[in-house]
Amino acid sequence: MVEQRVREFIRRPDDAEFNDLALAAFRWQCERSPKLRSLAMRRGHSPGELRDWREIPLVPTRSFKTTQLHTSPPQVIFRSSGTTQPRRSVHPHGHLDLYREVIEQTFPSACLPAAPPVPMLSLIPSTEALPDSSLAFMIDHVLRRFGTEWSAVAIGARGVEFARARSWMGKAQRHGQAVVVLATGLALKQLLDVLQRRDLRFRLPRGSVLFETGGTKGRVEQISRQELLAMVHEHLALSAEHVIREYGMTELTSHFYTAALRGGDPDLFIPPPWTRVRVLDAESLQPLTAGKEGLLAIFDLANLSSTVHLLSEDLGVLEDNGFRLTGRAEGAALRGCSLAAEEFAQLSPSEP
Amino acid sequence: MLRDFAVPEATVQPVTGTAVAHSLRYRRALWDSATVDALLRHLTGHGRRAVEGLGDDSLMRAWESTVEEFLDPASEPRRRLDPMWSQACALSPAGLQAGVQAVLGGVRGRPLRQLLSQAGRAEDDSLISVILAANLPALAVQPLLPALAARRPVLLKSPSSEPFFAATFVTRLAEREPRLGEAVAALTWRGGDARLERPVMAASGRVLAYGEAETMARLRRSLADRLVAYGPKISLAVIDDGEPERIAEGLARDVALFDQRGCLSVHAVLTTRDAEALAQALARQLSALAESWPPGPAAPAQMAAVQQLRADAALRGLCMPRLPIRAGSVVVETDRGLEPSPGLRTVRIHPIASLEQAPNLLMPWRNRLQGVALSARRLETIEPFLRRLGVSRVAPPGELQSADALWHNGGAHPLDVVGAPRAGARHPSAIGE
Numbered sequence: 082m083v084e085q086r087v088r089e090f091i092r093r094p095d096d097a098e099f100n101d102l103a104l105a106a107f108r109w110q111c112e113r114s115p116k117l118r119s120l121a122m123r124r125g126h127s128p129g130e131l132r133d134w135r136e137i138p139l140v141p142t143r144s145f146k147t148t149q150l151h152t153s154p155p156q157v158i159f160r161s162s163g164t165t166q167p168r169r170s171v172h173p174h175g176h177l178d179l180y181r182e183v184i185e186q187t188f189p190s191a192c193l194p195a196a197p198p199v200p201m202l203s204l205i206p207s208t209e210a211l212p213d214s215s216l217a218f219m220i221d222h223v224l225r226r227f228g229t230e231w232s233a234v235a236i237g238a239r240g241v242e243f244a245r246a247r248s249w250m251g252k253a254q255r256h257g258q259a260v261v262v263l264a265t266g267l268a269l270k271q272l273l274d275v276l277q278r279r280d281l282r283f284r285l286p287r288g289s290v291l292f293e294t295g296g297t298k299g300r301v302e303q304i305s306r307q308e309l310l311a312m313v314h315e316h317l318a319l320s321a322e323h324v325i326r327e328y329g330m331t332e333l334t335s336h337f338y339t340a341a342l343r344g345g346d347p348d349l350f351i352p353p354p355w356t357r358v359r360v361l362d363a364e365s366l367q368p369l370t371a372g373k374e375g376l377l378a379i380f381d382l383a384n385l386s387s388t389v390h391l392l393s394e395d396l397g398v399l400e401d402n403g404f405r406l407t408g409r410a411e412g413a414a415l416r417g418c419s420l421a422a423e424e425f426a427q428l429s430p431s432e433p
Numbered sequence: 434m435l436r437d438f439a440v441p442e443a444t445v446q447p448v449t450g451t452a453v454a455h456s457l458r459y460r461r462a463l464w465d466s467a468t469v470d471a472l473l474r475h476l477t478g479h480g481r482r483a484v485e486g487l488g489d490d491s492l493m494r495a496w497e498s499t500v501e502e503f504l505d506p507a508s509e510p511r512r513r514l515d516p517m518w519s520q521a522c523a524l525s526p527a528g529l530q531a532g533v534q535a536v537l538g539g540v541r542g543r544p545l546r547q548l549l550s551q552a553g554r555a556e557d558d559s560l561i562s563v564i565l566a567a568n569l570p571a572l573a574v575q576p577l578l579p580a581l582a583a584r585r586p587v588l589l590k591s592p593s594s595e596p597f598f599a600a601t602f603v604t605r606l607a608e609r610e611p612r613l614g615e616a617v618a619a620l621t622w623r624g625g626d627a628r629l630e631r632p633v634m635a636a637s638g639r640v641l642a643y644g645e646a647e648t649m650a651r652l653r654r655s656l657a658d659r660l661v662a663y664g665p666k667i668s669l670a671v672i673d674d675g676e677p678e679r680i681a682e683g684l685a686r687d688v689a690l691f692d693q694r695g696c697l698s699v700h701a702v703l704t705t706r707d708a709e710a711l712a713q714a715l716a717r718q719l720s721a722l723a724e725s726w727p728p729g730p731a732a733p734a735q736m737a738a739v740q741q742l743r744a745d746a747a748l749r750g751l752c753m754p755r756l757p758i759r760a761g762s763v764v765v766e767t768d769r770g771l772e773p774s775p776g777l778r779t780v781r782i783h784p785i786a787s788l789e790q791a792p793n794l795l796m797p798w799r800n801r802l803q804g805v806a807l808s809a810r811r812l813e814t815i816e817p818f819l820r821r822l823g824v825s826r827v828a829p830p831g832e833l834q835s836a837d838a839l840w841h842n843g844g845a846h847p848l849d850v851v852g853a854p855r856a857g858a859r860h861p862s863a864i865g866e
Contacts, residue, residue, distance in 0.1 A: 116748060116749075120747065120748050123747070140748060141740070141741040141744035141745050142741065143741040143742065143744070144749070147745055147749065147768065148745070363736035363737050363740065364731070364736055364758055375733065376733075376737050376740060394737060394738070394741055395737075396733055396734060396737060408733065409734060409737075410735075410737035410738035410740075410741055411732070411735045411738050411775065
């Protein structure tokens with residue numbers, strides 16, 4: 082019943098209904114999750130007593146690493162990549178139809194340069210390679226639902242399959258129809274590095290879009306956003322307004338996109354109508370007004386599988402009708418009486 | 434005005450400019466490769482000969498008097514240094530003073546005399562370069578003292594975020610004993626300047642570096658066995674005995690000193706005692722310490738990590754005494770896996786049924802544990818195991834972070850690190866000096 086109401090809301094959002102539906106979704110979750118119910122009770126309210134969605138207790142992303150949070154029989158278990166963290170988030174997802182609905186309601190308007198189908202090159206592993214990746218699930222659905230027949234995946238166990246990507250982009254260049262390149266930050270950087278090393282430049286057809294998700298921190302040599310965009314421009318002939326950034330996470334069902342394609346700020350993420358994003362003071366967890374940096378707290382009606390109200394590890398600021406990412410919680414780290422030696426070594430030659 | 438460098442008077446002096454850090458102006462050296470080459474020639478030539486002829490008494494007098502001066506917050510160099518220093522180390526003024534006392538307090542008096550008496554002249558008298566880190570105040574003295582005891586010239590590379598202590602200390606040391614001034618330089622530059630770094634690396638017989646694992650691996654590739662790496666480690670406590678309030682008082686010091694940024698800072702506690710009572714007592718002591726050693730400024734990213742930990746503990750219904758986030762966080766953890774603290778004086782307490790359970794929990798941390806604050810009656814149950822784990826220091830709660838000049842940081846005797854032969858048969862133990 083609640084799932085149906087949420088699906089209808091996603092299709093036909095009505096702000097006036099949001100609060101009631103949010104409270105209903107939380108009550109529904111509490112009926113199925115003793116952890117959430119106890120959390121609410123410890124805060125002094127039974128789930129039925131809450132009157133405002135902001136009162137719904139926040140669940141931190143960290144709890145997806147420590148606690149079983151599912152509210153429904155899982156259809157698939159998503160896990161975070163676990164490449165930079167010792168423990169992986171686990172999100173047993175029991176509402177995949179809702180997930181597909183979210184993708185269908187948000188991806189086309191944010192990322193498609195023309196009516197589907199659109200040729201797509203994906204540098205994001207498929208579910209065949211990564212069956213527990215929520216991003217792979219999303220991209221598979223995008224390719225199936227909005228891609229043309231000659232869409233392709235050019236990534237393997239060892240990273241970007243450059244020969245395949247090169248051949249595909251050459252074909253796209255000749256073909257002349259606007260395309261979408263889907264990439265993680267890491268894969269994009271790999272591709273651009275190879276293009277740069279080989280001094281190769283493609284001119285993707287006018288109107289083409291680069292969909293970019295995730296960062297590269299700790300995985301490859303860091304470069305500034307400006308430098309990355311300059312490389313994209315030089316090697317793919319795409320300007321900043323054709324680079325769409327996506328913000329999502331294993332622990333959520335909905336995604337946030339920048340609205341560059343519609344003339345919006347290329348770094349400002351716009352929440353879809355069934356979500357709410359607040360910025361909380363990192364010390365007091367009190368809501369902050371626009372322009373002040375704090376922790377992102379995200380309400381996602383579609384996240385029925387676990388928690389609708391999430392305390393993320395990300396820092397950001399509210400601005401106009403969206404939010405900007407500014408940082409991330411510092412991971413627990415070993416201390417080596419040492420923080421600054423890397424600045425010495427950063428660009429030191431690794432060979433004599 | 435503070436300077437970010439100290440070099441021998443007789444070498445080519447760098448061009449300087451005025452810069453601003455933490456709203457305070459200072460004199461900044463603008464290094465070029467010719468000036469650095471001249472400095473390296475001076476240190477390895479004239480500097481090496483000058484320090485070679487220095488007697489123990491002269492070295493000890495100059496060193497001890499300089500250390501005493503820097504221990505006194507009312508001294509002239511400290512009054513100039515402190516406003517910049519506490520900001521650069523992100524410590525409150527009281528936290529800085531406590532940290533300075535812990536570090537400098539260990540390199541004078543008996544440990545200083547003992548180290549000098551043990552030190553033979555190094556056969557290899559080439560330059561020692563030290564790449565310092567910014568998280569601990571006065572860290573430079575720990576590698577500098579044994580290097581001078583071995584009579585080797587030294588180049589201290591300060592982090593660019595805190596270039597002032599080493600330069601000021603070396604300047605005052607040189608004023609007391611000019612021969613030391615000929616053999617020691619303290620300078621800084623932005624990492625990555627190959628024009629400066631290549632010749633320094635090439636001229637150094639040994640490089641002591643404090644840094645993270647990736648950094649150490651990278652340095653290892655270019656320096657091979659010339660590198661002594663002080664890589665990332667943490668410390669914890671094992672509590673099997675003792676009066677809870679007293680134990681908690683000591684643990685709180687071991688957690689709060691340096692705002693938990695040292696490798697001897699306690700991150701987690703294993704206890705066979707009443708974990709919730711210990712958590713309550715520790716929270717009270719951290720609360721009190723937040724008054725006497727107020728924490729330094731906290732970055733939003735670090736607070737975000739602690740909020741995650743707190744919110745997760747709340748969801749799981751764990752025991753977590755109420756404390757303002759800046760004072761610290763104490764959680765009684767049901768999960769057996771040990772994790773590093775996200776900082777801000779955050780500690781997880783893991784109950785264990787008996788000391789015999791500790792080895793299994795600690796084993797995954799082999800070679801990544803620096804110290805253990807230990808309170809146990811049956812030391813023989815746990816100490817040999819801690820040695821095998823690579824723990825370099827075991828001390829009672831409250832004393833873990835007060836390591837002295839004889840501490841085997843990373844498991845190595847400080848004189849071995851600088852290539853000095855050790856005189857005398859009695860070598861201090863690797864554990865619990």
